[in-house]
Amino acid sequence: MYILKFGGSSLASPDRIKLVAKTIKKHLEEDSVISVFSAFGGVTNDLLLMAELAAKEDLNYKEILERNEQRHLDAIKELIPVTAQSSILSNVKSQFNRLETLYEGVYLLNELSDKTRHVISGFGELLSSLIIAEYFKSIKIDSKFVDSRELIVCKNQNEKVQVNYAKTNANLHSFFEKNKADLFIVPGFVAKNDLGVPSTLGRGGSDFTAAIIAGALDVKRVFIYTDVNGMFTANPNLVPHAYSLKDISYEEAMELSHFGAKVLYPPTLQPLLDKNIEIHIKNTFQPEEAGTVISKSSKKNFRWVTGITHIDSIKLLNIEGSGMVGIPGFSKRFFEILFQENINVVLITQASSEHSICIAVKADEAEQAKEALDEAFEMEISLKKIKPVEIESNVAIIALVGDRMKSHHGLSGKMFSALGNNNINIRAIAQGSSERNISAVISKKDVTKALNTLHEQFFEVPSKEINLFITGVGNVGSKLLAQLKKQENYLLDKLRLKIRVLGLSNSRKMLFDQDGIDLNKWGDLLKKNGETASKEEFFKNVKKFNLRNCIFVDNTASPEISGWYKHYLGNSISVVTCNKIACADDFENYQNLQDLAREYGASFLYETNVGAGLPIIDTLQNLVASGDRINKIQAVLSGSLNFVFNNYDASEPFYKIVEKAMEEGYTEPDPKIDLSGVDVARKILILARESGLRLELDDIERDDFLSEESLNSESNEKFFELLERDESDFKKIYESAVSKNSELKYVAQLEDGKAKVGLQEVGATHPFANLSGSDNIVLFFTDRYPEQPLIVKGAGAGAEVTASGIFADIIRIGKK
The missing domain is CATH 3.40.1160.10 (Acetylglutamate kinase-like)
Incomplete structure (x- = not known):
């Protein structure tokens, strides 16, 4: 039958x-x-x-x-x-x-x-x-x-x-x-x-x-027909990658159903346990599917963790006070009161100091429990030996379940580490001596993120989903999106990284899609479906999505956008940027961003701030971290200035060379930022700070080769007019270098705690000589490299290489 x-x-x-x-x-x-x-x-x-x-x-x-x-x-x-x-x-x-x-x-x-x-x-x-x-x-x-x-x-x-x-x-x-x-x-x-x-x-x-x-x-068996293919590793409505379990034990099914897996009513197992009657969970609409078999043993399940589940209709009750410490029978009274009120306790934690007891109960029973406990302990409360019961709402319990968990070390550590890395705070923890269930109380708003984080950690092919929110989709941003699309399969196959772009913004419009934006037609989607751009609303949307492994990518040069980094980092959202303004801002702000990244477990990466795609900052950080001491840095750090002076030979006006540099994407939208040396000053300032020095931008000595009037011009049009006017000055600078068989390079130098930038004449034997195109070069003189410096050299400007540097920072976070 x-x-x-x-x-x-x-x-x-x-x-x-x-x-x-x-x-x-x-x-x-x-x-x-x-x-x-x-x-x-x-x-x-x-x-x-x-x-x-x-x-x-x-x-x-x-x-x-x-x-x-x-x-x-x-x-x-x-x-x-x-x-x-x-x-x-x-x-x-x-x-x-x-x-x-x-x-x-x-x-x-x-x-x-x-x-x-x-x-x-x-x-x-x-x-x-x-x-x-x-x-x-x-x-x-x-x-x-x-x-x-x-x-x-x-x-x-x-x-x-x-x-x-x-x-x-x-x-x-x-x-x-x-x-x-x-x-x-x-x-x-x-x-x-x-x-x-x-x-x-x-x-x-x-x-x-x-x-x-x-x-x-x-x-011999009972068939439970429902609308899903058995019991899942997690709630498939909240975890897209969840899949059905073929075999689980009675105990595992009991834990999963008790903790919110609605496929099976918890008491169902009671009449079947002793008689070893199998339960087959099947899908009415796909009866040919195997579904889940619940039986005495789940030996066919090879994973340490069988499932992840949660309960969200609970509240926490906490009672604490010195009057609880060392008092025999206090816990007995506490739980007896709840028994008399017919209130079931879902979770219990008690500190070994006996100073507090924390329990979780059904949300609709919390007030009743508080009233009964406060009344029962009225005398102790009046004497201030204990505090009145506190209720904490908007919480949920998440739980790892599995028979084999007790024979594997480190599962709790992996669980709490994964949650912590995604800014999911744990309010309470419970684990029975059977080690079949590890439960944690978290904020209800974090449930979806927590379930997906843990599912990725324990169930999915060792791969990691990275969620990107990108602002700035112009020259650099569009190249980055193209690179992401091109490398999509490689990243998944070789690095086990699934990178999704969920948000895009330019100065006018922004677009969000929690399922991922189609990178084949992102431009049309942004144009047709985008809403009015807002830095505040962009951040609110990223925060509202509340997803794991989120990265905010800034491809702009906007000081306003850099001002939002602290909000992202403070919510455990990593930041990757080519925008130098934040790291070259007041030292206090620079240090605050570093501190926020450490405190909230986020990454703050800005390799492209210096040298575009070159590993300059990474090399410097590794030198310092390994105990080396930086004695001097000499560098050509402006790809745009290098391009300009490599191509200027007085046969063509200086301003024409600058226009060409703009057209090819080597300069900022405002070329004065490059030609004034401010951009180079910011870069050497960042390297100085990474070396351990506390310097401000005003501390950088700057030797300008442009007239004060051109530096103060209010538009690009006026700026180019003044460059054309000053052509004779540029010819003199060029002819002076040629007469000495030298080249013109805009050089940044850090030595003895002081930094300066300016145009220099470089001889033919100098490492800076014959630096072609927009290449950058950095010489690190350290205790380990006192005479022959450590040299980093290569393309240091251009949208393609800058995008590749941002891409590399994203991958670096993904591989953490």
């Missing part, structure tokens, strides 16, 4: 009921079937809602009742031939008349008792089972309706169910010995108490009904 159970989602429409019939017929080919049915999808919620409305004297319940009656009548008309409808139509209308009478009583009394609630909530299963039984008769299957209220005896108080198994098992044995049929139709969820008063088995109790029958009749 097979025991099958079908949930409400499987019965949401007549078409779905017909699909259920096909599955039952398949089982009937092998043996007889007892099939347990829930109410039609959503009906039980409506029944309870109507009761609440009636108790509040809200007549809207009548409209909902009429709608539900019509739904059931329509199902009869679609499922059952007209010639066979009369009896079931009369029966269903009679049931709804009784329901209407019950609601009228609740309305008139303005009161909804537990007894009435249980009677009302059971109507959904009775109605669905009656209709389905008639349907099977109409398709010529030997079927029989069984009223489970006459067989299952239980005591129900505040959703806590106690089954009288002696009476129930005797009733079930007697009934199925005396009655024979191919198919028995049984309403789930409903029962009666010892006095014969209608009761229920708790929400989700149809699973329990099937398990009770299976245990009594000692069958």
Whole structure:
């Protein structure tokens, strides 16, 4: 004999009921079937809602009742031939008349008792089972309706169910010995108490009904049909990469279902454990799928962690005070009070100092628990030996579950490290001695991020999802997006990095897509679907997404955007930038950003601030970290200035060379930033700070080769006019260098704690000579490299190499 159970989602429409019939017929080919049915999808919620409305004297319940009656009548008309409808139509209308009478009583009394609630909530299963039984008769299957209220005896108080198994098992044995049929139709969820008063088995109790029958009749397996392919590694609605588990143990299933896995009602396992009856969780709509088998052992599951789950409808209660320390029986009193109030404790933690006890309870029982505890400990509170109970809301419990966890070291460390790295604060921790469950209390807003973080850590092919939010999609930004798209498969295959762009912004518009922006058409999407750009709203959206492994990428030269770095870092969102302004700002701000990155576990990377894609800052940081001392730095750090002076030979006006540098993307949008030396001064300032010096931008000595008037020009147009005017000065500078067989280089130097920048004439034997195009070069003179400096040399400007440097910083974060 097979025991099958079908949930409400499987019965949401007549078409779905017909699909259920096909599955039952398949089982009937092998043996007889007892099939347990829930109410039609959503009906039980409506029944309870109507009761609440009636108790509040809200007549809207009548409209909902009429709608539900019509739904059931329509199902009869679609499922059952007209010639066979009369009896079931009369029966269903009679049931709804009784329901209407019950609601009228609740309305008139303005009161909804537990007894009435249980009677009302059971109507959904009775109605669905009656209709389905008639349907099977109409398709010529030997079927029989069984009223489970006459067989299952239980005591129900505040959703806590106690089954009288002696009476129930005797009733079930007697009934199925005396009655024979191919198919028995049984309403789930409903029962009666010892006095014969209608009761229920708790929400989700149809699973329990099937398990009770299976245990009594000692069958080999129970099939629970639902709308998913078994129990999953995590909630698939919150974790896209979650997948179904083929085999788990009773204990694992119990932990997962208790902690929020709604596929299985927790008490279902109770009647099956001792008899080792298997539970098969199957999908009604994909019955060919394997689903999940729950049995005594889960040896086929090779992972240390079986699943990740959570409960979000809880609150924390905390009691603390010196009056608890060393007082025998305090915990006994505490938990006895909760027992007397019929309040179940979901999680318990107590400090070894005995100074505090923290528990989690159902959210709707928290106030009741606080009132009872404060009243019981009124004397201790008045004497200030303990504080009144504190309630903390907006929290949730997440849990790792697995039989094999107890034989593997370091799982707790991996769990808490993964959460900490994503700025998920843990309020309380609990782990039983069986080590089958590690639970942590976190903020409710972090649940989705926590589940995905832990799933990535414990279940996914060792890969890591990086979520990018990019501002600045011009020259550098567009090249970065192209590189990301081109390397997408390589990163996943070789580095196990899945990089998604979820947000884009330019100065006018911004675009967000939590599923990832299509990098093949990001420009069109930004133009057509983008909303008005706002630095504040961009940050709010990134924060609202609350995803793991987030990186804010700044491809601009905007001081306003750099001012937002502290907000991102302070929310554990890493920052990658080619914008030099933040690191060349006041030293206090520079140091604050470094401190924020360390405090909140975020990365702050700005390799492209100096030398575009060259590993200059990384090399310097490694020298300092390894104990070397920087004695002197000499460098050509402006790709734009190097390009200009490499190409200027007085045969073509100086301003034309500068225009060409702009066109090829070697300068900032405002070329004065490059030609004034401010950009180089910022770069040597950053290197000085990375060397351990506390310098400000004003401390950098600057030797200008431009006229003061051109430096103060208010537009690019005016600036180029003045460059054209000063052409004779540039010729003199060039001719002076040529006469000495030298080249012109704009050089930055740091020595003895002082820094300066300026145009210099470099001889033919100097390392700076023959530096071509936009190349940069840096000479590090250190204790380890006193005479022959460590040299870093290469392309130091251009959108392509700058984008590649930003890309490298993103990968560096991804590989952490």
